[in-house]
Amino acid sequence: MELSFRWYGEDDPVTLKNIKQIPDMKQIVTAIYDVPVGEVWTSERIKQLKQSIEAEGLKFEVVESLPVSEEIKMGTDKRDTLIENYKTSLINLAANGIKTVTYNFMPVFDWTRSQLDYELADGSNTLIYKHDQLKDIDPLTTDLNLPGWDESYSRSEMNQLITTYRDMSDEQLWANLKYFLDAVLPTAIEHDIDLAIHPDDPPWSIFGIPRIIKNKDSYKRLLSINDDAHNGICFCTGSLGALADNDLPNMIREFGTHIHFVHMRNVKRLDEFSFVETGHLSKNGSVDMKAVVEALCEIEFKGTIRPDHGRMIWGETGKAGYGLFDRALGATYINGLIEGVSK
Numbered sequence: 001m002e003l004s005f006r007w008y009g010e011d012d013p014v015t016l017k018n019i020k021q022i023p024d025m026k027q028i029v030t031a032i033y034d035v036p037v038g039e040v041w042t043s044e045r046i047k048q049l050k051q052s053i054e055a056e057g058l059k060f061e062v063v064e065s066l067p068v069s070e071e072i073k074m075g076t077d078k079r080d081t082l083i084e085n086y087k088t089s090l091i092n093l094a095a096n097g098i099k100t101v102t103y104n105f106m107p108v109f110d111w112t113r114s115q116l117d118y119e120l121a122d123g124s125n126t127l128i129y130k131h132d133q134l135k136d137i138d139p140l141t142t143d144l145n146l147p148g149w150d151e152s153y154s155r156s157e158m159n160q161l162i163t164t165y166r167d168m169s170d171e172q173l174w175a176n177l178k179y180f181l182d183a184v185l186p187t188a189i190e191h192d193i194d195l196a197i198h199p200d201d202p203p204w205s206i207f208g209i210p211r212i213i214k215n216k217d218s219y220k221r222l223l224s225i226n227d228d229a230h231n232g233i234c235f236c237t238g239s240l241g242a243l244a245d246n247d248l249p250n251m252i253r254e255f256g257t258h259i260h261f262v263h264m265r266n267v268k269r270l271d272e273f274s275f276v277e278t279g280h281l282s283k284n285g286s287v288d289m290k291a292v293v294e295a296l297c298e299i300e301f302k303g304t305i306r307p308d309h310g311r312m313i314w315g316e317t318g319k320a321g322y323g324l325f326d327r328a329l330g331a332t333y334i335n336g337l338i339e340g341v342s343k
């Protein structure tokens, strides 16, 4: 497995030079952020991005993310055109040496928290999700915005989306995911691109909107759509770890060859539907990080792994969850676990 770091492009206060200095750092995972969701990523733009990363001695093999348009998730009559664009982007990515493409099928809202700067006992700031604070928020009447969400919608477009999804069942969303995968997987297989679906974060329904990728049963159902290894998983320990029933090492063993990308972070579960993000160490949270790495070593995981969200420490400011310092500590901890477990 190779260590990677998420980088948000030239505007990211964390530079490629910073990232390169993290011990054993091999890869950058990133995306083209200024192309609107649904439009094609051209080969030229992908090549430019790749060259800028390679110029710093790092590799670019994993995209996070090539976003799926809401029209596809909603299953509207515009979806076929957008799916064709998605396939063209996949072909262009493959032509530039990309091996894995991360995506998610969360309606409207990507990862969601109730607070982005919760202060831990050690004075660091972190992300927290308290269900009782979120369950009473109505996104139709409250202005919400979190990093990771598509900000291109007007208020009325956003309300229209939310209303549509509130009428949608889990079954309908699954049907739309199947339609998407049936259409794009042949292209992914032909061009040897591994698709990696990110779990819903948190892995339960929020704002009355369906969410379907949350546990072992979700992955079984995903693979029943198509069991080719290109129909894969981005295994996020923090998202899945928010649910006590998710036995992460066991899931890694079960879905082994379908796991192409791993996000390593820890969460401390506060109650059934609340959690706080902690430092990466097992002893900091509820996830046994060593057991996760043991399972990855056991399946001889060959994909890419990255430290996920870090706390804000040492006075750092920037994109919540995506500063340099604590993610770098996380990277070093992951290196230590790999070395310890594999020797």
Ligand code: DNO
Binding pocket: 064, 065, 102, 103, 104, 110, 111, 148, 198, 236, 263, 309, 321
């Ligand atoms: C959050 C990230 C997610 C992830 C997407 C993948 O920090 O892990 O935003 O990139 O859900 O499509």
